[in-house]
Amino acid sequence: MSKQMTQTKKRSLVFFLVPHFTLLPFAGAIETLRIANRMLGYAAYEWRLASVDGQKVYSSSGIGIEVNSSLADERRFLGGENRPNMAIVCSGIYVEEFNNKSVNAWLREAYNRNVAVGSLCTGAHVLAQAGLLNGKRCAIHWENLPGFSETFPQAEVYADLYEVDGNLYTCAGGTASLDMMLNLIGQDFGEGLVNRVCEQHLTDRVRSANDRQRLPLRARLGVQNSKVLQIIELMEANLAEPLSLLEIADDAGLSRRQIERLFRQEMGRSPARYYLEIRLDRARHLLVQSSMPVVEVAVACGFVSASHFSKCYRELYNRSPQQERAERKLTMSSNRTGVVV
The missing domain is CATH 3.40.50.880 (Class I glutamine amidotransferase (GATase) domain)
Incomplete structure (x- = not known):
């Protein structure tokens, strides 16, 4: 130029x-x-x-x-x-x-x-x-x-x-x-x-467009075991159609018993419980960020029925999906000009 x-x-x-x-x-x-x-x-x-x-x-x-x-x-x-x-x-x-x-x-x-x-x-x-x-x-x-x-x-x-x-x-x-x-x-x-x-x-490098938004799983979860990280990545990539533990075991090259033991040791819960929690976390985002009907949110997060989804949601968050959405709207109406959290 x-x-x-x-x-x-x-x-x-x-x-x-x-x-x-x-x-x-x-x-x-x-x-x-x-x-x-x-x-x-x-x-x-x-x-x-x-x-x-x-x-x-x-x-x-x-x-x-x-x-x-x-x-x-x-x-x-x-x-x-x-x-x-x-x-x-x-x-x-x-x-x-x-x-x-x-x-x-x-x-x-x-x-x-x-x-x-x-x-x-x-x-x-x-x-x-x-x-x-x-x-x-x-x-x-x-x-x-x-x-x-x-x-x-x-x-x-x-x-x-x-x-x-x-x-x-x-x-x-x-x-x-x-x-x-x-x-x-x-x-x-x-x-x-x-x-x-x-x-x-005071920026030490120019990041490319394709650099990751979030911290790597290893840093985000504080987990060092590469097999556990591999399995969690697999779970996060299959939320709408959850994999069975047998399918996960085949992909990871481990037995079901080994996966159970690793997750309880590294994550403090069973692999099934962890998988359920990340699906419910996605459901929560969909409830507060979209107008999707609850039944569609359930399907998008791998639940076979709205009733089963609502039961699991209430057990984790102590409120129903409908209450989650209602509370979001109430928060919005009361924070038009103030600090929003």
Whole structure:
């Protein structure tokens, strides 16, 4: 890239804030662009903030952020000199309750006008509602992945840090927004600037899009036995159609008795009990992150009947699936502007 091009290249972005958006990925994305500008010595990246009505939006931490424009303004800007190069949806918890047809229309129009469209944290949910992720690769926070997969089966969702599919940029949230912005900066100005921004960030390496979101099982569970870890990975990959202990034993090259002994030693419970608990954990995510009927949640988590599912759920969580969902709605209604936990 010539020096003249480097000094004139600019990209404008609009960050659209959804109520209860997560501050960390939002701030990380903007700070990465700000540092790039500082290293370049000019405002190569410009941004503004938008909301549905142009009013302050409260994050999940209860901090309100003032915005520069409303959705009506942004739709008008698409036809003029203020049209952005990129529109990024910033959301967080409760995103499944946000369904605004005007926002969906704006995102589709922006995309059709060759504006890059992106998302941070759970924002892929909004892009999918707009119909932009059908047949497209995308990333979303691991905690929201089960509900997202069930709600939007046409999207190719991955537990990656971020995904870039053509003019669509999706990020899993947390610190992954830094990585996605570094990818953007690299496209625009090359590896040299990326490295300088990383030094300012105190970041020792640039993570790839396919780096894992979560800690490895070994670190997450505090388990060192490789056979136990192999079996748990097998269980997590087969939640909708649970494997029998005999099938697991064949895959692991162990006897049923050996597996029973290993799990009681390493996990403090039987393999059957552990398998049940991770299926119920997925069910809990589906109950609070989707509107799937309870019977469909049961089937998606490998239960043969809703009654058996409800019995197991109540035994573990001391409340029924219906109560879980009702409590979630009550929490949402009482935390519209305050700190959300």
